[in-house]
Every structure is written in structure tokens, then in C-alpha cells.
Amino acid sequence: MSRTEPIGGMRPTDDARPPLRVALIASSFLPHIGGVETHVAQVARRLHERGHAVEVWTVDRGMRSSRTFPVPVHYLPAALPARSLDGLFHTVWSMPRAWREWRRLHETFAPDVLAVQCFGPNGVYASALHRTFGTPLAVTSHGETLGDDNNAYRSALLRRSLRVALEQAAVVTAPSEYVLDDLRRRFELAAERGEIIANGVDLASGAHSPDAAREPLVLAVGRLGRMKGFDLLIDAFARADLGSARLEIIGGGPERDALQQQVDDHGLGSRVALVGEKDAAAVARRIGQAAAVVVPSRSEAFGIVALEAWRGGAALVMTSRGGGGEIVHDRADAVLVDPEDVDALATAIRSVMTDEDRRLALARRGAERVTEFDWERVVDAYERVLQQVRAGEHAGQQRLRRASTVRGRAE
Numbered sequence: 048m049s050r051t052e053p054i055g056g057m058r059p060t061d062d063a064r065p066p067l068r069v070a071l072i073a074s075s076f077l078p079h080i081g082g083v084e085t086h087v088a089q090v091a092r093r094l095h096e097r098g099h100a101v102e103v104w105t106v107d108r109g110m111r112s113s114r115t116f117p118v119p120v121h122y123l124p125a126a127l128p129a130r131s132l133d134g135l136f137h138t139v140w141s142m143p144r145a146w147r148e149w150r151r152l153h154e155t156f157a158p159d160v161l162a163v164q165c166f167g168p169n170g171v172y173a174s175a176l177h178r179t180f181g182t183p184l185a186v187t188s189h190g191e192t193l194g195d196d197n198n199a200y201r202s203a204l205l206r207r208s209l210r211v212a213l214e215q216a217a218v219v220t221a222p223s224e225y226v227l228d229d230l231r232r233r234f235e236l237a238a239e240r241g242e243i244i245a246n247g248v249d250l251a252s253g254a255h256s257p258d259a260a261r262e263p264l265v266l267a268v269g270r271l272g273r274m275k276g277f278d279l280l281i282d283a284f285a286r287a288d289l290g291s292a293r294l295e296i297i298g299g300g301p302e303r304d305a306l307q308q309q310v311d312d313h314g315l316g317s318r319v320a321l322v323g324e325k326d327a328a329a330v331a332r333r334i335g336q337a338a339a340v341v342v343p344s345r346s347e348a349f350g351i352v353a354l355e356a357w358r359g360g361a362a363l364v365m366t367s368r369g370g371g372g373e374i375v376h377d378r379a380d381a382v383l384v385d386p387e388d389v390d391a392l393a394t395a396i397r398s399v400m401t402d403e404d405r406r407l408a409l410a411r412r413g414a415e416r417v418t419e420f421d422w423e424r425v426v427d428a429y430e431r432v433l434q435q436v437r438a439g440e441h442a443g444q445q446r447l448r449r450a451s452t453v454r455g456r457a458e
Contacts, residue, residue: 064434064438066098066099066100067094067099067100067101067159067160067430067433067434067437068099068100068101068156068157068158068159068160069094069099069100069101069102069158069159069160069162069433070101070102070104070153070156070158070160070161070162070173071087071090071091071101071102071103071104071162071164072104072105072161072162072163072164072169072170072172072173073087073103073104073105073106073164073165073169074105074106074164074165074166074167074168074169074170074191075105075106075108075165076088076103076105076112076120076122077112077114077116077120078110078111078112078113078114079108079110080324080326080327081270082189082246082349082351083164083165083189085327085351086164086189086246086247086351087103087105087164088103088116089247089249089422089425089426090164090425090426090429091103091116091117091118092116092117092118093422093423093426094426094429094430095117095118096117097426097430099430100156101118102118102119102120102121102156102158103116103118103119103120103121104121104123104149104152104169105120105121105122105123105169106122106123106125106167106168106169107122107123107124107125108122121152123145123148123149123152123169123172124141124144124145124148125145125167125168125169125171125172126141126142126145126168145172146172146175149172149175149176150176150179153176153179153180153182158182159182159183159433159437160182160183160184160185160433160436160437161173161176161177161182161183161184161185162185162187162429162433163184163185163186163187163212164187164189165187165188165189165191166186166188166191166192166205166208166209166212167191167205168205170186170208170209170212171204171205171208171212173212174208174211174212174215177212177215178215183217183436183437183439184212184215184216184217185216185217185218185219185220185432185433185436186212186213186216186218186219186220187219187220187221187244188219188220188221188226188227188230188348189221189222189226189348189349190221190222190223190225190226190229190346190347190348190349190369190370192209192226192229192230192233192234193225193226193229193274193346193348193369194272194274194344194346194347194348206234209234210234210235213230213234213235213236213240214235217436217439217441218242218432218435218436218441219236219240219241219242220241220242220243220244220432221241221242221243221244221348222243222244222245222246222348222349222370223243223245223348223349223369223370223373223374224243224370224373225348225369225370225373226348226349226370227241227243242432244425244428244429244432245349245374245420245425246349246351246354246420246425247354247420247421247422247424247425247426248351248354248355248357248358248417248420248421248422249422250358250417250418250421250422252328252331253327253328253331253332253334253335253355253358253359254358254359254360255334255335255358255359255360256360256414257360257361257407257410257411257413257414258360258407258411259335259360261336261337261338261361262293262336262337262338263289263290263291263292263293263338263400264292264293264294264295264336264337264338264339265284265289265292265293265294265295265337265338265339265340265341265396265400266294266295266296266297266333266334266337266339266340266341266361267280267294267295267296267297267340267341267342267343267352268296268297268298268330268334268340268352268355269297269298269342269344269352270298270299270300271296271298271299271300271301271302271303271306271321272300272301272302273302273345274344274345274346275298275300275343275344275345276343276344276345276366276386276387277296277302277306277343278302278305278306278309279343279345279386279387279389279392280294280296280341280343280386280392281294281306281309281310281313281315281319282309282313282389282393283343283386283389283390283392283393283396284315284319284393284396285313285315286389286390286393287393287394287396287397287400288397289396289397289400289401291318292318292338292400293318293319293320294315294318294319294320295319295320295322295333295337296319296320296321296322297322297323297324297325297330297333298323298324299323299324303321306321307321330355331355331358331359334355334356334358334359334360334361335359335360335361337359337361338361338362338399338400338406339361339362339363339364339396339399339400339406340352340353340355340356340359340361340362340363340364341363341364341392341396342356342363342364342365342366342371343364343366343386343392344366344368344369344386345366345368345386345387346368346369347366347368347369347370347371348369348370349369349370349374350365350366350369350370350371350374353365353371353374353375353381354417354420356413357380357410357413357414357416357417358414358417360410360413360414361410361413362381362382362399362405362406362407362409362410362413363375363380363381363382363409363410363413364381364382364384364392364395364396364399365381365382365383365384366383366384366385366386367383367384367385368385368386368387371383376412376416379409379412380409380412380413380415380416381409381413382395382398382399382409
């Protein structure tokens with residue numbers, strides 16, 4: 048597996064190109080908090096600052112953000128067939144109205160590119176808009192096919208729709224080869240297709256010196272779902288036997304009660320805390336106080352928390368299950384470990400919590416590495432790719448045109 052290039056391109060220098068009109072079509076957006084939501088918000092804001100016309104079109108999940116945002120945000124219905132009879136009736140009744148809203152929005156904004164971010168019901172409607180209007184389609188996968196705690200990809204319609212969209216798309220991007228390999232293996236993405244655009248982190252806020260005083264604190268951040276592996280982390284923390292050191296897990300989700308029971312069963316109630324969801328600023332502050340951050344995921348497409356740990360000056364213990372091995376340099380800027388080997392995870396945590404020289408060396412190198420993942424460089428790559436898509440210059444479009452020509456001649 049090849050190592051992920053930090054970003055995938057330098058800032059475009061052709062100022063003669065007209066501004067883009069981009070619809071960022073997200074599976075979820077603010078006020079929900081997560082990697083996809085943060086990613087879309089950063090890309091939208093920074094493309095807007097560069098003079099491009101940008102709108103965020105996202106699935107209506109029943110919550111709207113009260114905060115102002117620099118670009119228009121539209122919360123759209125995205126009904127799909129359901130398994131239950133009541134669900135099927137509701138879907139049949141609501142799909143025509145949903146489609147009218149999506150179609151009307153396209154006609155009003157007239158985007159140059161439909162840029163899907165995390166393929167779910169949003170991607171199904173974006174693909175339909177592409178077929179209806181001929182607007183070029185770009186698909187970015189964030190590992191949703193791999194970290195699928197909600198079993199969304201049990202839906203045959205969603206699986207088939209993703210396969211169709213990957214074939215239709217002028218370009219397919221992902222934050223790691225790990226994600227692209229899954230698209231190739233299970234969703235028929237052609238072997239020669241796929242481009243890596245890494246995730247980013249805001250370097251203008253949340254930075255802390257690795258040399259600052261640290262609490263004897265192990266920190267983990269993420270949704271409390273099985274794929275994030277916090278049950279493995281609790282077991283490993285218990286085995287690490289770190290005296291008075293504490294573990295905090297920031298986040299909410301369906302596994303909270305089971306994790307709390309696990310903490311109680313270990314007798315760790317005074318040393319392990321499930322502290323609930325926090326905003327980005329609060330997470331950054333806590334990382335800046337922690338000695339180590341652990342990412343124990345059973346599957347991790349990229350790991351934005353890893354970048355936040357580097358920015359915050361904490362030592363990083365990173366899962367080897369997923370894209371982590373493409374990003375970190377084991378024993379240089381992080382400790383890479385298989386979290387399902389709980390003894391190995393315990394040893395890794397103990398090594399950074401009991402050896403201050405090692406902890407500092409990892410944290411200092413991580414603080415150097417994080418500058419490779421500045422959001423401006425991420426948006427450079429998106430800007431370049433989307434301009435190529437609009438102009439019909441992207442390799443994927445050329446490949447599809449050649450295939451169409453060959454079929455036409457054969458007929």
C-alpha cells in the first residue's frame with residue numbers, strides 16, 4: 048500500500064479561469080459534528096473566500112444550524128425506499144416532493160460541478176441530477192462504506208447507486224488508498240481511477256506546544272460506535288496499569304451505556320470518564336492538556352483526530368487498521384498498533400505514558416508533520432480537480448469519453 052501524499056497538488060496558478068459554481072452535496076452538515084461536517088464546512092468556506100460560488104446541499108436530518116455561515120446551506124429531503132411497509136408507503140409518498148426540491152435547487156443555482164461528499168441518500172439524488180442535467184459529477188468517499196455502524200450499506204439500492212455514481216463520476220477522490228481500495232474491491236471502481244486528497248486541520252487555532260506541561264491524561268475522541276474501538280481502548284487502559292493516570296473519551300453515540308458498564312466492570316469509575324460531546328474548541332483545549340491521544344478504531348479511513356493530536360502537541364497512538372499506516376511514520380511521529388491486539392495496545396499506551404523522552408519525541412515530530420495538512424493545501428487540491436472537471440480535462444472524463452467513443456464505433 049502506498050503512503051498517502053499529504054495533499055495531492057499545489058495551488059493552481061491559472062488565474063484566467065472563471066470562478067467555479069460548486070454544489071457541495073453532503074450526507075450531513077452543521078449543527079451535526081463530525082469529520083464529514085468539518086471537512087465540508089472548511090472546503091466551502093475557503094472556496095468561497097477564493098471567489099468561487101459555493102452552496103452546501105445536505106440531507107435534512109431534522110436539525111438546522113442557528114449559526115450564520117458564509118455560503119447558502121440547503122437542507123433537503125432525501126427519501127429512499129425503506130424495509131418496513133409503513134416506511135415504504137412514506138417513501139412512495141415523499142419521493143416526488145423530494146425530487147422536485149432537488150431539481151428546483153439545481154435549476155436555480157446552475158452549478159458547474161455536483162461534488163458529493165460522503166455517499167448516502169445525498170449521492171443518489173446527485174446522481175439523478177447528473178443524469179437529468181448532464182452536470183459533471185465528482186464523488187468524494189470519506190470511508191462511509193468501511194465505518195458503517197448504522198448498516199446503511201445493507202441497502203441494495205444504496206450499493207447499486209454508489210456503483211453507478213462511481214462510473215458516472217468525472218473524478219473520484221478519497222483521503223487514503225485504504226478507502227479507494229474498498230471502492231475498487233466492492234463497488235467496481237476501475238483500477239486506474241481514484242485520486243487521494245487528504246483531510247486537513249486548522250492550524251490557526253488549537254495549536255499547543257509539545258513541551259508544555261501535560262496532565263497524566265490519555266484522551267480519545269469520536270462517535271461512540273463499535274467501529275471507533277473505544278471498548279478495546281478501555282480494556283487496554285485497564286491492562287496498562289498506569290497508576291493515577293486517567294482516560295477521557297469525548298463523544299456521544301449508541302455505545303455509551305455499554306461502554307459505561309464496561310468501565311464499571313473494570314472498577315475504573317474514578318479514572319475513566321465518558322464526558323459526552325464537546326465543540327471543536329473544547330476538544331482542542333483538552334488535547335492541549337493531554338499527554339497522549341489514542342485512535343483505537345477497528346476501521347479508520349484517515350483519522351482527523353490524529354492531525355488534531357499532532358496540532359495539540361500530544362503523543363499519538365494510532366490504529367493500523369485502515370489509512371493510518373499511509374499517514375503516520377511508526378515510532379517517529381506516532382505509535383502504530385492493531386487495537387484488536389489489546390495487549391499490544393496496552394503496551395503502546397504504557398510506553399508513551401511512562402517514558403517522557405519518547406512521548407516528547409513523538410509529540411515534537413507530530414507537531415512538525417501536521418503542517419503538511421493545512422486546510423489551504425487541501426482546498427488547493429479540490430480547486431484544481433474541480434476546475435479540471437468543469438473543463439472536461441480530468442483523466443476520468445477523458446477515459447469515459449474514450450470508452451463511449453469505442454462503444455459508439457462498435458455499434
